[in-house]
Amino acid sequence: MIEISLKTESTELKNGMYDVVREVLEEVLGDLEKEKSPALLTRSQLAKEIFNVNIQTVDTHVLSRPDFPRIYVGSKPLFPRDQVMEWIRKNTLSESLPYGISHLKKAKEA
Incomplete structure (x- = not known):
């Protein structure tokens, strides 16, 4: 203390x-x-430690996104903590950008 x-x-x-x-x-x-x-998080750690939600919510709203960072060790997906935090920063909603920065860039490219 x-x-x-x-x-x-x-x-x-x-x-x-x-x-x-x-x-x-x-x-x-x-x-x-x-x-x-750890530098690499499991699905359970990702849900609990980063998003503070249950695994089903992470599966439905985060892991289903193809741009979410992951690597595979064998067939097991692991999530690099630093890349996850960067992804969250880039995809966080803001008042001026309703879908986050990455969506704005995609809209400009289209």
Whole structure:
């Protein structure tokens, strides 16, 4: 457990310092968790750790897409964590692009 104590007169400064320290700690702890997790994910890990949904939802809405990154070891599909995160970033909905960036590029090519 990490405990931090600040002594200051200003509550605003104290709260600001706590926020900065918390953000740094969250980033460091996130990096440590990422190092613990495998570079290649199974279908189950993908559903649970990345999308936080059940396997059927991942099968229906994600793995059915031909552009979703995967490799095969024998006949078993595995999903490269870094490529999956990049795919999510590229395909995340935004207010100005209703189907994500990759769909916009495909529409321009057509």
